[in-house]
Amino acid sequence: MLDAFLDASARTGRFTHGAPRAVTISADGSRLLLLRSTGPTDPVERLWTVDTATGAERLLADPLELFGRPVTYDDLPRAERELRERVRLHAPGIGSYAATGDHAVVAFVLGGRLFRVADGRAEEVPVAGPAFDPRPHGGRIAYVAGDAVHVTGIGRVTPDDGAVWGRAEFNAAEELGRTRGHWWGPDGDSLLVTRVDDSALVRRYLGDPARPEVAPVAQAYPRAGGPNADVELHVVRLNGLSTPVGWDRETYPYLTGVDGLVITVYDRLQQHSLLLAVDPVTGATTELAAFADEHWLECVPGTPCVLDDGRILSTVEEDTRSLAVDGAVITPPDLYVRRLVGNHGGGLLVEACDGDPAEQHLFVVHLDGRLDRLTHGAGTHSAVSGGGVLVTTSATLDGVTRTVTGALSAEPGHPLTDLSGPLPHLGRPVFARVTEHGLPTAVVYPRGHVAGRQLPVLLDVYGGPGYQAITHNPRVWTTKQWWADQGFLVVTVDNRGTPNVSPDFTRAMFRRFSQVALDDQVAALGTLADRHPDLDLSRVGVRGWSFGGYLAALAVLRRPDVFHAASAGAPPTDFRDYDTAYTERYLGLPADNPDGYAADALIADAPGLRRPLLLIHGLADDNVHPLHSLRLSEALTAHGRPHAMVAVPGVSHMTPEGVGERLAAIELDFLRANL
Template identity: 45%
Template sequence: MTVSYPRLAARTLRFTLGIPRSITVSPDGATVRYIRTPDGVTRTGQLWEHDVATGVETVLVDPVELLGDAGEQLSAEERSRRERSRESAAGLVAYDVDATGRWACFALSGRLWAVHLGAKAVTALPSVGAVIDPHLDPTGRRIAYASGGALRVIGVDGEDERALVSPESETEVWGQAEFIAAEEMDRHRGFWWAPDGKSLLVERYDVAPVETWFVADPENPEREPVAQRYPAAGTDNAVVTLWHVGLDGSRTEVVWDHDAYEYLGRVSWTPHGDPLLQVLTRDQTSSQVLSVDVSTGATSALRALASDAWVELTAAPRWTPDGRLVTVEADSSWRVVVDEVPVTPEGWQVRSIVETYDDCVVATASDEPAEVQVVRFGFDGSVTSLTEGEAVHNAVVGGPTTVVVRSALDAVGTTVTVHREGVAEPASIAVVSEPAPFDPRVTMLRAGEDDIRTAVLFPRDHQPGSRRLPVLMDPYGGPGAQRVLASARAFLEAQWLADQGFCVVVADGRGTPGRGPAWERMLHHDFAGVTLDDQVVALHAVAEAYPDDVDTSRVGMTGWSYGGYLSALAVLRRPDVFHVAVAGAPVTEWRLYDTCYTERYLGDPRTQPEVYDRNSLIPLASQLERPLMLIHGLADDNVVAAHTLRLSSALLAAGKPHTVLPLSGVTHMTPQEVVAENLKLLQVGFLKEHLNA
């Protein structure tokens, strides 16, 4: 039986299962380790090892063998952590290796496990409660892990398990990243080992000041609602502090001006110098890079960053091996800065730092927004691109070995290659992902005066000029996410939508990543204006490029999360352009979204209510003239279902017909096969009906 594309995409986690991930390279470059599922449809990640000299791949950890018939059980804390990181896989989803390359550790089914890498022996260690985010000390002697609000430690031999620091109230947690850090600052860790393995920096947070919201399960009214501390815009955040904790449980608070710099954004601790922090003000217009004297807890400001809009948290500050400070900062471009001097040229947008040396950094960077290359930037101004082509690359380095992950536009698929200094031909690590059922046919355009990167897809059987098709805009469109990338896999769903009888347009307007600081900050205080205007510009450019192939009297929009907000906004504000919309998990009232994200772009609703009113969908309810479908998971703890319910109530009060599709038990992600398949089919049916497709 033929499996539909939506079901296959859900089954394969959008064709990512079977691709090596969480790649690490041993310090001597001899061994590459990674998580990979056994095939393209099994969600259970295994830990693998690739011998660089021989090319032999070996399974180190198979969760099925370890757990047997009992299967995997996840704690509520682990489910929440995976929701924050958008993790849908099972089995091993993370692991850690010590700096000596002797030991690895991981959490599985709430238990702690250690791997002796030389003997390839896996052992379950004694642990207390549900194990969260274990990490080895760099010397390979101990493992620290979070559990039950405490940070605990145990020897790799299973001896001396104990709590280093424990909560003193029900609202206090040690060793984990708070909701805001994990959801909006891309910081998922809550503790960091000292290079000598004798102490740690540990986050402590207290959610007592944070409002309690309740996420109910309407399908099962006998169940109590889940209480959740949710820091909505304009309300109190958790109180976050950082402590230096010795193995004997001694602790010293790391001191900085918490009143001025509320957010702990980045932490790093390497052998090359004192620990480094990056802290951020609540309004995110000012940030400091601090060094820490762990003996006293005192901090010293090394770098001050400021912006009239917001300071973006990028790669964690770090030291070069010879002790110079490296940061990624914004001027005309995102640039690597060494001891206050930019060392990367204008025009290259640095996205991440792969490795830092005395004379250069290896980074991922773009000189064309849709492409991501691995580049060596010399501190003497030299630029050496280590990759090339219309593709998206990433890399991991260990000693003389570099592993490059590549996804290109010319074919669906990912390659993982191992490059060893002195060896001419790279080796390959096997990718066992499910083959895609088709290749997307993507045309890249530059729309309007701003050269908005725009991808256009027609049905694969479409003959140019044979018929004018309805247009389906398929954006994310907001800050922090880029859709138009030189990766064929990124357009599989867009191609499937096009094959249903649409010209599908994906456009990355102002505010999306890849174009530099000024571009990203153009939507400051103006989500509703800038991001919608750019979708209109992209539509007009496509219509001009394909006058005989698109029908602008039949235009729809569909999207999820920010894309859902933008889709609903399109039919509410521009019914002259957009004729139908499907809005999935839309933010409809920004006062209901979290502090860090929302205040970064729209300011504080307590002092700038007019900005929130101008960007809310609720006041626009009476303007609805076009068909609108709202979809929302009732278990969503990120964009809570109240967003859709409040807009629906406002539409009903205004007498405006609309469609609401509630998804029982579904969070902000929809990985379930049946749900994902039927959801897509219902959306397409709704769009085709109202666009006469």
């Protein structure tokens, strides 16, 4: 049986059921739309509208009434299953929705059935087949069925030519921040639609050994160094006529953004990108701006873009990450910009850091360089803006609050209803920046710890590009506090290569993952032990998932003098078998950096294992394929190196509620036995 915390975590969606998400604001600022379930143990998310002036709520769509029961994984069209895996979404209700700017029409799907909400009433709309990714415009809804884009009242509008129309390919959705494949044109008489030909990609197969009667599923996978999907963009008119959008796709194969008639494209190594304007009649493109970086260009959400006056807004990465207009920096040198939210209060609303990287605040940047700070106090603050209204989410170590306010309002806003249950306890990390690199770290003690009593160390790690572990998200520290209460001093370190400290900090992993990450983790442990003498460095365990699983396995294979046991979940053990867009951004092409790829692979280290190692992998993982753990296990077995492996049928890279908690219980037993 699970203990009380793990059981509560499983029943409450890791304490998120009942919390609002997917908030959008109408163009006039009068209404919000959001998804939320009815309470902490209800996983089924409904669609709600909220009056921004009063906070009054109204239920617009209840999937239990419309679909008759919770939507299961088996109900979903394959395209939606794959997208939910890419965005790490597990929701047996309404997973996502799309609305017109005035919120007059909202569209969503439930198990492939299309629903439209207008005048406060939800009704089902007939479709050509299991529907996916609906997008309303005026009185019509564009959606994907099979490999084609359809429009209600018209029918199929893309050719039947063997390609996939209207869906984001693997690289775009998993690594490049583009989860869509079709967009309405500004006039509503045409769409911009992607055409994806993945015939050149290698096929991988995912089967369920627990159900051998079910045929394996084939996946077109862009393996590092190999071919990518061929992605085109077309202007598709409602009469079915299609005009290809022209740019140098051989040089710039990655389409990362579509905003009206402006698109962003990147080269394969993501060191060069173009911002292009599309002629909707001819499909010809005009270059608006070009960007380059000798390492890689970061895809900063919201940028680059065209301002209302026609100038180009972008980011510049030097000592910090700055906003620039036509190349001229407009933000102060101590501000590190993380995301452009949108227009607000006569300027540009950004999420940024101006000091401690564990914090994030909201600022309005004016084009003349003035800066208005909207949030204060230690925490991670994020926002959605529109129509002069701001919905702010403030995460602190004491909890999460969401507030609705007007533009730069001095008056306190009203809270957005949150029906999630209270956290069973709060984590109390001790933050510090350590070593000459200023690594962000945290140590969590067991509640009631008696000073002078040494405890085994649990390094709870991620350590890879794109994810920051040291933040003020209270749910993160609640889970780490549970681990500490099991009898560990829990240590977390953001080594160089992780985001949001400085460009140079992140770029330290350029062309080599393993050495920087491992060296920084070891150095941080040594420094923290001087500050926290109850860290028993003779008993150090490490656990992680994905890149964290890679780093955990790397730790016991290469530094058994420091690390004494490891639990490695879904580790990419050889990046030559990982995807192109992520791997090549940091390591380059395998043919150009063979030594770097070889140095970062773990298979050759198998003969030297002399510490306990637990490998965990879901057998339905289409991101880090099970081959990674299986090949490492095969090599360990071939060299007679004892290890343990938990292979979980039917589980993907995204462990659903309940599975993750049961795996945590297995990890706990393993770490206790070996530390």
